[in-house]
Amino acid sequence: MIAPKIRQTINSKGASVIRKMFEEGIQLKKQYGEDSVFDFSLGNPDLDPPREVLDAIVEVAQDTSHGCHGYMPNAGYSETRQAMAEKVGGEQQTKLEEKNVVMTVGAASALNCVFKAILSEGDEVIVPAPFFAEYRHYVSNFGGKLVEVPAEKDFSLNICGIEKVLSEKTAAVLINTPNNPTGKIYSEAEISSLTAVLKKHGTACGRMPYLVCDEPYRAIVYDGAEVPPVFPKYENSVVVSSFAKDLSIPGERIGYIAVNPACEDAEEFISACTFCLRTLGCVNAPAFFQKVVAKSWNAKADYSSYAHRRDLLMKILDKAGLEYFRPQGAFYLFVKVPEVWKEDDSAFCDHLKKFLILSAPGGGFGKKGYFRLAYCVSEKTIINSEKAFIQAAKNQE
Ligand SMILES: Cc1ncc(COP(=O)(O)O)c(C=O)c1O
Structure with a gap:
């Protein structure tokens, strides 16, 4: 029998909302095609590891x-x-x-x-x-x-x-x-x-x-x-x-x-x-x-490409009229849920999903009324998401 504490945790709504969103993303991509789904749910870095890391992997693999x-x-x-x-x-x-x-x-x-x-x-x-x-x-x-x-x-x-x-x-x-x-x-x-x-x-x-x-x-x-x-x-x-x-x-x-x-x-x-x-x-x-x-350990990936994606996404959010905190580091944008949604971040993330935008509700991070967008995704995904963000922000249901 599963311990009641664990059972209660895994069945709770907030338990794995990001992972759930990520898995739903995989389904949605199958249904609508990779390019039509804007998956900002998971902080999975998409830059390739730096050359020094790949070289070190080859070198270590040769150790017999x-x-x-x-x-x-x-x-x-x-x-x-x-x-x-x-x-x-x-x-x-x-x-x-x-x-x-x-x-x-x-x-x-x-x-x-x-x-x-x-x-x-x-x-x-x-x-x-x-x-x-x-x-x-x-x-x-x-x-x-x-x-x-x-x-x-x-x-x-x-x-x-x-x-x-x-x-x-x-x-x-x-x-x-x-x-x-x-x-x-x-x-x-x-x-x-x-x-x-x-x-x-x-x-x-x-x-x-x-x-x-x-x-x-x-x-x-x-x-x-x-x-x-x-x-x-x-x-x-x-x-x-x-x-x-x-x-x-x-x-x-x-x-x-x-x-x-x-x-x-x-x-x-x-x-x-x-x-x-x-x-x-x-x-x-x-x-x-x-x-x-x-x-x-001293190698660096090209973080300027994250900065570029941050700027692209911020511009889109500006156009959509969504407020956010300007990130100083990492690769997440924390965005305010529009006022008409009365801080209901889960409902707003569900709403965004209808426009094939996947995000993570702020409640999971201990801050209701916000949602997180992980912009460690391709530039193409960000650029193509513009229309969806604008429509989602306009269409308040
Ligand atoms: C703030 C923070 N701490 C810890 C971790 C866990 O990192 P790791 O994959 O190295 O275990 C993460 C992963 O996303 C994170 O965002």
Whole structure:
């Protein structure tokens, strides 16, 4: 018998609305033809992986040394952890070592390891809303409670709101920047205010929350934007990330956890995450792609083509009279549901479907009244969607 909690979750309306939309898209494409369906439902990067990644794949595949497909220490290969220490060290303006890194099965397993490692029954994880929908499950998997704090109108951090819900139950604050679904990058000033509030709270209550930064979109930024580091501002900080989006290899499931060396229990934290990776059944990150990213982590895809698609789609939304937040990074547009729909994002996404536009309702991301368009699709799909958006926005039913 399926556990009642899981049964209830999989049968709930919001459970897998994005995946459902994606699967419906496949059916609709069969019915109406590929070019007639405008599928903005899933954040599946469509750029090819950079040349350096493809070359590294060929090189690693030629390794015939004895044991190269075997187990390795659960935290990962030494050379890969060293490479990640160099990567995160540069991004966080902090010197990291191999011992500060655990290789994981994508950012998803990194988050699950972290939450398994730090959460006790009833502990809370504070998250600014909107947020990546899977966080709900990653936290509840380990008896934790996700505490949603609505962001400000411009999707910046609501520092007072976060301060109000901090308590002795707060195990962590989880931020994702650039953000899925909004494309917002939290500024240095926002990070400073947040870390100041966390330090004040932690000192007063004797439990310093972890600041978990989920950064798989760090490299995908526009208009010269940069993602500010958190390690120099807050000791108990952790970065989780993956190469799913920036190197366009989401199916290869390669990611990592990197802890701030100044964290109060940095060494134990890494031991705990390594243990959790093993006992969650991942055992270790994929051997092949650990070797690939050790050689190619510094490569960049042509993110300007995402910027171009963002601009194309924004122009279409302007013509359709739809309001949106201008993304600073990632590849999502978070769009306001027209007023006549009274914030009913699910109904509006169903309405868009009639025009063969597939999108994701904002409610799944903890923000009703909006919907998400993933513009990591072909330029042709975006250009051809113009008429459908204009008609859908005009035709209010
Ligand atoms: C914000 C965010 N975090 C984590 C993940 C999971 O990434 P991965 O595929 O590396 O597990 C995603 C995937 O879309 C994401 O958008």
